[in-house]
Amino acid sequence: MEQYHSIGTTADWVVMVFYFLGIMLFGTYFSKYNRNTTDFFFGGRRFSWWLIAMSIVATGVGSHSFIKYSAKGFEHGISSTMTYMNDWFFLPFFLFGWLPIVIYTRIRSIPEYFEKRFSPLARFIATIFQLFYMVGYVGIGLLTMGKAILPLLPQTMTILGVTFGINLMGLIIVIGFITGVYITLGGQTAVIFTDLMQGFILVFAGMLVFVLGIRYVGGFDQFWNLLPATWKLPLAHFNNPPDFNFVGIFWQDGVAGSIGFLFMNMGLLMRFMATKSVDEARKAASFNVLFMLPISAIVVGNAGWIGKAISVANPSMVSPNINPDSVFVVIANIISHPGIFGFIMASLTAALMSTVDTLINASAAVYINDVHRPLRKWLKKKSRSAKEEDKKELGAARIASIVLTMLGVVAVIPFSKFPTVYEAHGYFHSTLTPPLVTAIFLGVFWKKFTPAAVIATFLGGAALMIIGARYPAVLISPFDHGTFMDAKHPYTYISALYNSVVCVSLGVIVALSDRLLKRTVQLIKRNSLHYFFMSSSVVVAVLLFAAILLNLFSLELLVISSILLTLLIALTATYFIKYDPEVQTTGLTAWSMHKAKEMFKGGKINEQEGKIVKVHFKLRDDTNDYVNLSIEDMQKMAAEVGDLVYVSDARKYLGGLKSFHSKIGEPHTENGIICISQEHQKAGLLKKSKILTAEKEI
Amino acid sequence: MPSFFNTWLPFIYLYGVGGLFFLGGMIIIRKAKGIDMRLKRHRFWWKVLIFGFFYFMIMHALLIIVALYW
Numbered sequence: 118m119e120q121y122h123s124i125g126t127t128a129d130w131v132v133m134v135f136y137f138l139g140i141m142l143f144g145t146y147f148s149k150y151n152r153n154t155t156d157f158f159f160g161g162r163r164f165s166w167w168l169i170a171m172s173i174v175a176t177g178v179g180s181h182s183f184i185k186y187s188a189k190g191f192e193h194g195i196s197s198t199m200t201y202m203n204d205w206f207f208l209p210f211f212l213f214g215w216l217p218i219v220i221y222t223r224i225r226s227i228p229e230y231f232e233k234r235f236s237p238l239a240r241f242i243a244t245i246f247q248l249f250y251m252v253g254y255v256g257i258g259l260l261t262m263g264k265a266i267l268p269l270l271p272q273t274m275t276i277l278g279v280t281f282g283i284n285l286m287g288l289i290i291v292i293g294f295i296t297g298v299y300i301t302l303g304g305q306t307a308v309i310f311t312d313l314m315q316g317f318i319l320v321f322a323g324m325l326v327f328v329l330g331i332r333y334v335g336g337f338d339q340f341w342n343l344l345p346a347t348w349k350l351p352l353a354h355f356n357n358p359p360d361f362n363f364v365g366i367f368w369q370d371g372v373a374g375s376i377g378f379l380f381m382n383m384g385l386l387m388r389f390m391a392t393k394s395v396d397e398a399r400k401a402a403s404f405n406v407l408f409m410l411p412i413s414a415i416v417v418g419n420a421g422w423i424g425k426a427i428s429v430a431n432p433s434m435v436s437p438n439i440n441p442d443s444v445f446v447v448i449a450n451i452i453s454h455p456g457i458f459g460f461i462m463a464s465l466t467a468a469l470m471s472t473v474d475t476l477i478n479a480s481a482a483v484y485i486n487d488v489h490r491p492l493r494k495w496l497k498k499k500s501r502s503a504k505e506e507d508k509k510e511l512g513a514a515r516i517a518s519i520v521l522t523m524l525g526v527v528a529v530i531p532f533s534k535f536p537t538v539y540e541a542h543g544y545f546h547s548t549l550t551p552p553l554v555t556a557i558f559l560g561v562f563w564k565k566f567t568p569a570a571v572i573a574t575f576l577g578g579a580a581l582m583i584i585g586a587r588y589p590a591v592l593i594s595p596f597d598h599g600t601f602m603d604a605k606h607p608y609t610y611i612s613a614l615y616n617s618v619v620c621v622s623l624g625v626i627v628a629l630s631d632r633l634l635k636r637t638v639q640l641i642k643r644n645s646l647h648y649f650f651m652s653s654s655v656v657v658a659v660l661l662f663a664a665i666l667l668n669l670f671s672l673e674l675l676v677i678s679s680i681l682l683t684l685l686i687a688l689t690a691t692y693f694i695k696y697d698p699e700v701q702t703t704g705l706t707a708w709s710m711h712k713a714k715e716m717f718k719g720g721k722i723n724e725q726e727g728k729i730v731k732v733h734f735k736l737r738d739d740t741n742d743y744v745n746l747s748i749e750d751m752q753k754m755a756a757e758v759g760d761l762v763y764v765s766d767a768r769k770y771l772g773g774l775k776s777f778h779s780k781i782g783e784p785h786t787e788n789g790i791i792c793i794s795q796e797h798q799k800a801g802l803l804k805k806s807k808i809l810t811a812e813k814e815i
Numbered sequence: 816m817p818s819f820f821n822t823w824l825p826f827i828y829l830y831g832v833g834g835l836f837f838l839g840g841m842i843i844i845r846k847a848k849g850i851d852m853r854l855k856r857h858r859f860w861w862k863v864l865i866f867g868f869f870y871f872m873i874m875h876a877l878l879i880i881v882a883l884y885w
Contacts, residue, residue, distance in 0.1 A: 364828065
């Protein structure tokens, strides 16, 4: 494959440097809105849907990058868009299941949900899976960024008389360093606002490539007629070739990837958690999937389609053997002028940086919430004042961001072995998402899903997935839908189906065996050595898992071992874990949403639909967390004393940046006036002269 | 002319199997009362969800027809 170097001119580099400086200054300005760890990680739950919807574009487009979709667009045509247009199937589950639960339970991370719903052990295992997933995602982002920048650089560089070669790994280490420094300075509010700006710029840059490309090939008709018929189809061939087929990608991306992205991508969830209400989060999510994803599909893939048309018309200009991951950079350079190319590349790399930033920020949140705090609690560290604690945690979060970036760099090594970023990302999704996705899904939508079942899903599922990866011809082939097994990278995509089936099956079987398990545990407890017996079972389970991991047995024995492992996990979990199905499902599953809202509010909910009122504020002397509105204004809002209220600067273009949440206190008689505390004014960054809006939440 | 494996089979599979997931989701959120049809706002969301499914289905069908015959 042909690898390009030294693409671009000095003008392009100047534009890129200025673009990056501008973005960094922009982000640094918004970092002043981080007052504590809640703001640093979640942006303070205050933003409007449109702001979050646009900021998600940069994250989504950045992660599902220009590089990988242009590569597949070049190799297979318009079917590169299919992964952007198959996310709707899981929207009902997300919008009215997982999303409100995440917001109403006030969880700060997915593993925290597992502790509330199941047990601390389930949280511990979920943390490991979650961090693996997020660090892997950081790795994919860094690899993509490296592949985007590599063609711009020369093969060797001389600094202070020392000449050194430029390779992908070296470049990724430098990128990782810059990204890590940037995120530790900013925080979530900074990321949201830089992403907002970049969302607009990215769509513009991608469309610019499309328009310039169409003009370059001589108009749309010429472009369309140059493409082979199969290149024009929106969906790939059903089961061929192994590196890009419909059925594999449906299960890998449409099912595992979509659920993974919506349900376990903490970076994305934190964006939704930064919206002012659940309804705003729903609007942001559905607007993104309905409108922004189809546009993004064109934006990220069109360089590949243009490249194909140029290579058909003029193979000497774009070689059919070009490294597919270089297509975007090469085509952008061919069709644009110096300076414009720099702008396109700057917007691409800055967006990738946004994706990686978001993920590092989210991973640091998981670290603080699920490792740092539980560890401090376990070590029984003396509690400091809340302010001092927050300061220390912010410091720990910054160190965690740097360490996680370094782990992301290490994660690049296995991913770089795949021919394209697309396949590396596909393999990553197929392998890492099924256990956690299954656990979240069954936990949220099935009340009978028990701690024993969730731990069996995690560990038994992982064991069977490991065996499947070792013996794909035997275990995964029954699910392959006729796709060919590439010996080098067997079943990159369709393995997602096998992995999901084994995880779901184990989870369901163990959950349905709950009564049997409880009876067996009761029988064991009659023996005086029951504790010793169950503790020994844990040791045996650990040894079995190690044996499976190290591939110590034949296939038959490995499968038997994994079944035995699941059985032991189910029994020991039932024996050791204290679980109250009534308490631990209330407000934590889709079946008790009303209760979740009540728990969120701390009282009876008021779902009467009212209006938004415009008010001026007056300051009270106390620091109590409630606001006072007039009787008439409260009637317009259909609000009652004790209801949750969202107060914001009325200027809509601020998108809720200047706002705060509170409760409604006793009413007064002065219409158009809201009485707030000084703390509210400080939290909402409110100015005396500005009009505010007050809106009842629940 | 591209084969059935390249054109309508992926479409049928996508909206057949994907449709089962979607339908399952709609039934569960309705039964669980995650979506409360007594609320005007939730009735709106119910319509948006159904619209979204057919919006993508029609878009894909049109794109296949355009690719084959235009």
